[in-house]
Amino acid sequence: MQKTTRIGAFQPEFVGLDTCYRLADGRFTRRHYLDSAASTLALRGARQVADELLRHYANTHSQLHFSARIVSEAYGWAHARMLEFVSADPGCYTAFFAGSGCTAALNRLARALAASRPERDLALVSLMEHHANDLPHRKHAGQVLHVPLVGEAPELGRVDLAALERLLERHRGRVNCVAVSAASNVTGVINPVHDIAALAHAHDAWVVVDASQYLAHAPLAISDTGAVERALDAVVFSGHKLYAPGSPGVAVTRRALLENQEPDEVGGGMVDDVYLSGYRVTDRFPDREEAGTPNIIGAVQLGAVVKLLQRLGMKRVHAVEQRRLQRLLTGLSAVPGVRIYGDLDLERTPRVGTVAFNLAGLEHGLATAVLNDYHNVAVRNGCFCAHPYVRELLKPELWALDLDPDAADAASLLERRQGMVRASLGLYTTDDDIDALLAGVRDLLARPDYYRDLYEPDASANFQHRTFKIPVEALFDPEAELERIFDGQLRNEK
Ligand SMILES: Cc1ncc(COP(=O)(O)O)c(C=O)c1O
Incomplete structure (x- = not known):
């Protein structure tokens, strides 16, 4: 019997949890890293x-020497882990790494589908x-056409299934694909992708599912019931959002989507033969979708993450995160002046651990700078590359501003x-991290004018401290690192 692994034992196993500024x-x-939706920290193991694997490093396009065999096997293992992670049948689906x-991968799929x-x-x-998952289709x-969401801003929920069905009906015979995220990168709201x-x-x-904000948080299977009509046709995700910085993007997709189509990228590794007069693209997946030397090390790193997450059990990972999410939502809701976006009824609208909010009277850029500079809480601000969604969520507030469009500013x-x-x-977030954010939010709302005087807005809608500058080079200088690693030898060589 396989031993169950305690999640708590793995929570400290990430690089950068003890980073101080x-x-x-x-x-x-200590830094409180609450920016996992942008990129997660690296799982050390x-x-x-x-x-x-670097000890054996070689190119997967080489074939007969020891190292080439070892590395090719490991790279194939990584592909198999991606399929397994989402319970995709290797007979119908392929996994390929890209970018x-x-x-x-989303660009590739949008071009192929069209x-x-x-x-x-x-x-x-x-x-x-x-x-x-929008612009490639555009x-x-x-x-x-954009499918609306249920509810009213700022409490918008998931994709409106009735509206989707109406659009499909109205444009019967014209709709090639439905593109949807498994969870929003702004509000964490989860979509019923199998119903879709x-x-x-x-x-x-x-149906093309962008699962890059979902797979680190909850289990996903290609088909939830096993029924073929509920099976997703393509699932894409980013390894750097899945505890493997430096790893590639991933597409798990029906082979049928890509068969009989010239791959976008051509070059070594994806052809059976090349003549002066032409070339023959291989039928083999994933080779035909991976021209050139792949990111082998990153892919294997991601394979190892996925294997470990499966051992931990994604249902358990989800349950642990939901408790922290509840702490965060309850804490934020209890502070007067905090507005949280998206439907807050978790029964009706489940979420992963991502929460977007604003503080009354404080610009998002100012709040985020203060949270960093005075509380060591790393959060992100802006529109998160989801501008139409963020504008929709903010609509009531932006209208209430009643700005004179002719005014200079x-x-x-x-x-x-x-x-x-x-x-x-x-997976590494602690109650302490959440409490640090809540303390920062309370502090900001208690003395907004004090902080406003310390900062000035810059040209990109962010705020810069008038006197405090982050000493980036003193904190990390690649050349100084080299010196340290080679213990002064570099200087002696000059
Ligand atoms: C939901 C979602 N889709 C796609 C992307 C793009 O991912 P990448 O920058 O890794 O290609 C992101 C990144 O933030 C995202 O959150």
């Missing part, structure tokens, strides 16, 4: 597996999509208001 008030404290995040059925010239894209599908797949398939449309005022603060959790 000196703050604007002189205190030297998985990095170690990849480092170990440095899911953007490359090329496969040019007569179907419409893509339906949910209103909450990250630009990466570029390659003939037309994109069933609707799309009833209209002969493909109207544009910059709007820009400073158009955004949010986002706190996002990972």
Whole structure:
């Protein structure tokens, strides 16, 4: 019997949990990393597996020497882990690595889908999509229509299934694909992707699921019930959001989506033969989708993460995170002056551990700078590459501003208001991290004028401290690191 692994034992196993910085008030404290939706920290053990492979490092396109065999096997193992992670049948699905995040894979899929059925010239894209699952369809599908969400801003929920069905009906025969995220990168709101797949398939449309904000937080299977009509056609995600910085983007996709189509990228490794007069693309997946030397080390690192997460059990990972999310939401809701975006009824609208909010009377850029400079809380602000969604969530507030569009400073005022603060959790997030954020929020709201006087707005709607500057080079200088590692030898060589 396989031993169950205690999640708590793994929570400290990430690189950078003990990183300390000196703050604007002189205190030297531990960083509270609450920016996991942008990129997660590295799982140390998985990095170690990849480092170990470096001892054998060779190119997967070489074939017969020891190292080439070892590395090719490990790279194949990484592909198999991606399929397994989402319970995809290797007979129908392939996993390929692309780029440095899911953007490359989403572009590839949008081009392939549009090329496969040019007569179907419409893509339906949910209103909450990250630009990466919206713009590629705008570029390659003939037309994109955005699917609305349930509820009213600022309490918007998941994709409106009835509205999606109406769109599919109205444009029967034209819809090529439905593009939807499994969870929003802004509010963490989870979409019922299998219900969406069933609707799309009833209209002969493909469904492309951007799972980059979901897979670190909760279990996902290609089909939730095993029924083929509920099976997702493509699932994409980014390894750097799954505890493996430096790893590639991933697409797990039906082979049928890509078969019989010239891959976008051509070069070594994806052909059976090349003549002066032409070339023959291999039928083999994933080779035909991975021209050139792949990011082998990153892929194996990601494979190791995924293996470990499966051991921990994604249901348990989800349950642990939900407790922390509840602490964060309850804590934020208890502070007068905090507005949280998205439906807050978790029964009706489940979320992963990502929360976007604003503080009354404080620009998101100012709040985020103070949280960093005075509380060592790392959060992100802005529109998170989901501008239409963020604008929709903010609509009531932006209207209430009643800005005079002719006023000289109207544009910059709007820009400073158009955004949010986002706190996002990972497997390593502790109650202490959440409490640090809550303390920072309370402090900001208790003395907004004090902080406002310390900062000035910059040209990009952010705020800079008037006197405190982050001493970036003193904190990390690649050349100084080299000197340290080689213990002064570099200087002696000069
Ligand atoms: C939901 C979602 N989709 C796509 C992306 C793009 O991912 P990458 O930058 O790794 O390609 C992000 C990144 O923030 C995201 O949150």
